Amino acid sequence: MQSHDLIVIGAGPGGYTAAIRAAQLGLDVACVEKEKALGGTCLRIGCIPSKALLESSEIYERASEGFDEHGVKASGVELDLARMLKRKDRVVTSLTRGVASLIKKNKITRYSGTARFASASSLTIDTPGGPQEVGAKHIVIATGSKSSSLPGIELDGDRVGTSTEALSYTEVPARLAVIGAGYIGLEMGSVWRRLGAEVVVFEYLDRILPGMDLEVANAAQQTFAKQGMQFRLGAKVTAARAEGDACTVESDGAEPFACDRVLVAVGRLANTEGLGLESVGVELDSRGRIEVGDGFQTSVAGIYAIGDVIRGPMLAHKAGEEGIACVERIVTGYGHVNYDAIPGVVYTHPEIASVGKTEEQLAEAGVAFRKGVFPFMANGRAKAIADTGGFVKVLAAEGTDRVLGIHVIGPRAGDLIAEAAVAVEFGASSEDIARSSHAHPTLAEALKEAALSVDQRAIHF
Numbered sequence: 001m002q003s004h005d006l007i008v009i010g011a012g013p014g015g016y017t018a019a020i021r022a023a024q025l026g027l028d029v030a031c032v033e034k035e036k037a038l039g040g041t042c043l044r045i046g047c048i049p050s051k052a053l054l055e056s057s058e059i060y061e062r063a064s065e066g067f068d069e070h071g072v073k074a075s076g077v078e079l080d081l082a083r084m085l086k087r088k089d090r091v092v093t094s095l096t097r098g099v100a101s102l103i104k105k106n107k108i109t110r111y112s113g114t115a116r117f118a119s120a121s122s123l124t125i126d127t128p129g130g131p132q133e134v135g136a137k138h139i140v141i142a143t144g145s146k147s148s149s150l151p152g153i154e155l156d157g158d159r160v161g162t163s164t165e166a167l168s169y170t171e172v173p174a175r176l177a178v179i180g181a182g183y184i185g186l187e188m189g190s191v192w193r194r195l196g197a198e199v200v201v202f203e204y205l206d207r208i209l210p211g212m213d214l215e216v217a218n219a220a221q222q223t224f225a226k227q228g229m230q231f232r233l234g235a236k237v238t239a240a241r242a243e244g245d246a247c248t249v250e251s252d253g254a255e256p257f258a259c260d261r262v263l264v265a266v267g268r269l270a271n272t273e274g275l276g277l278e279s280v281g282v283e284l285d286s287r288g289r290i291e292v293g294d295g296f297q298t299s300v301a302g303i304y305a306i307g308d309v310i311r312g313p314m315l316a317h318k319a320g321e322e323g324i325a326c327v328e329r330i331v332t333g334y335g336h337v338n339y340d341a342i343p344g345v346v347y348t349h350p351e352i353a354s355v356g357k358t359e360e361q362l363a364e365a366g367v368a369f370r371k372g373v374f375p376f377m378a379n380g381r382a383k384a385i386a387d388t389g390g391f392v393k394v395l396a397a398e399g400t401d402r403v404l405g406i407h408v409i410g411p412r413a414g415d416l417i418a419e420a421a422v423a424v425e426f427g428a429s430s431e432d433i434a435r436s437s438h439a440h441p442t443l444a445e446a447l448k449e450a451a452l453s454v455d456q457r458a459i460h461f
């Protein structure tokens with residue numbers, strides 16, 4: 001039986017990052033992946049293809065109606081959806097190949113097949129050539145997550161589908177029902193609305209983007225509604241099905257809703273099935289995720305888990321940080337993830353980004369804080385690029401002034417949040433951000449001004 005120091009199951013952003021870091025630290029590392037392409041959900045059917053389509057659809061919408069303001073007349077703008085989808089596929093292929101070459105460059109052994117535990121220190125990998133036994137001192141489970149559904153919804157892999165199908169509709173649906181106003185529903189709903197679909201979002205709660213700062217979520221909802229997205233809040237979807245080309249969505253207390261396609265985006269479930277976890281005694285929590293303690297160790301010594309398959313936000317960069325911390329802990333005894341400094345971004349237009357605590361979380365925890373807000377309307381660069389919607393909000397502790405949370409809705413929020421994450425990671429005060437020189441004219445000045453505004457001394461508002 002071939003044996004390694006460490007085997008990672010799954011080559012998504014959590015798994016391949018853990019494998020590369022372990023190889024850098026001098027371990028003999030292997031990685032098992034059942035899909036042909038490496039990179040996991042994020043690269044193949046998640047973050048990357050959705051961002052490619054968000055960019056393409058935004059360009060289409062701007063070319064169709066957004067150039068006038070700049071004195072640019074565009075006519076005859078047409079959608080070539082097949083080409084748009086092909087470009088998205090090319091982006092995915094180039095990145096998944098990139099991961100494969102990183103695996104090779106770092107001399108990581110790659111196994112193609114589906115792994116399950118044979119014992120606490122060995123795996124059976126079902127490969128096309130038959131089962132193969134492989135052993136390791138340390139095994140890291142990084143198997144990710146899959147779309148979940150609801151009772152009453154018949155996912156048919158076509159008309160009633162998940163984000164995977166919504167990345168590849170071959171024609172623009174006339175009417176698209178989106179179930180769930182979370183990250184996926186709003187991003188993919190935006191793509192198809194921009195390309196011409198009538199999009200109706202059904203959300204169980206009375207707000208969108210649960211978990212995000214409420215003031216930001218409400219501002220986002222207003223903007224999306226202005227863009228033409230329709231919201232049915234407080235709507236508990238009880239059934240969705242396709243009959244031929246027509247779909248129906250049923251929700252509590254409302255008439256059945258007829259549409260062409262249904263996108264189910266009600267969250268994701270940890271991928272634990274088929275790993276043989278029970279046979280080796282790896283325990284799950286009440287939500288079916290792998291229970292981990294210090295250093296990402298599961299209930300079995302030598303077996304670890306990271307990423308979507310454990311607690312915490314299902315985000316690629318969170319999984320990557322955990323992968324690094326997990327293997328550093330194994331090799332060096334140190335390794336740590338600061339969960340308060342993990343940013344979250346929704347790549348709609350405007351983008352929405354946040355790091356640290358929301359106002360609601362601080363209020364609930366009884367933490368006294370001061371708040372500074374600065375609107376992009378008062379930012380020179382935002383005016384110059386004709387993208388002035390939204391604001392930056394800085395929340396700082398009363399007394400110490402330590403930054404506890406930063407929330408941004410507006411142009412390039414996903415890039416601006418990097419500075420905010422560094423501030424939280426370094427334990428910065430709002431005064432630190434306010435005193436740091438920010439280049440003019442940049443969107444980042446809105447963050448500096450919001451920090452100044454914590455102390456009522458913003459210059460431009």
Ligand code: NAI
Pocket residue numbers: 047150179180181182183184185187202203204205208209210235236237238264265266267268313314315344345346347
């Ligand atoms: P989500 O948890 O963000 O949102 C699901 C929504 O569905 C919630 O608002 C929930 O209240 C609603 N819902 C649940 N049951 C319902 C029902 N019966 N009827 C109507 N609404 C119902 O989940 P989503 O959007 O599927 O995303 C899954 C994961 O993928 C998230 O954890 C997210 O972090 C990650 N993701 C991250 C992205 C990013 O970083 N930009 C992009 C896409 C996904």
